[in-house]
Amino acid sequence: MNGTDLTHVVVVALVTASWLALWVLAVASIMRRPTVARIERGVWVTLVIIFPFIGPLAWFAWGRSRQRQKLS
Numbered sequence: 001m002n003g004t005d006l007t008h009v010v011v012v013a014l015v016t017a018s019w020l021a022l023w024v025l026a027v028a029s030i031m032r033r034p035t036v037a038r039i040e041r042g043v044w045v046t047l048v049i050i051f052p053f054i055g056p057l058a059w060f061a062w063g064r065s066r067q068r069q070k071l072s
Helices: 003-032 038-050 054-071
Strands: none
Touching: 003 038, 003 054, 038 054
16 A cells, blocks of 8 residues: 555545544434423434435534524
8 A cells, every 4th residue: 555545545534534523423413402301302313214315414404594583
């Protein structure tokens, strides 16, 4: 294995670990929000599972901010 192959493996591992962490944090954030109704929570978790790249980003961009507005 030369240096280029090792670099590729490291980059892929870092991207995969980052994506997995974002996915887990999104699901945990959805489940821990007391202001999210059960139906809405189910919809968000389903979106995060079905769309693993867009779902977590959508939650942090729109879903989470909507929940903050409900609290104010």
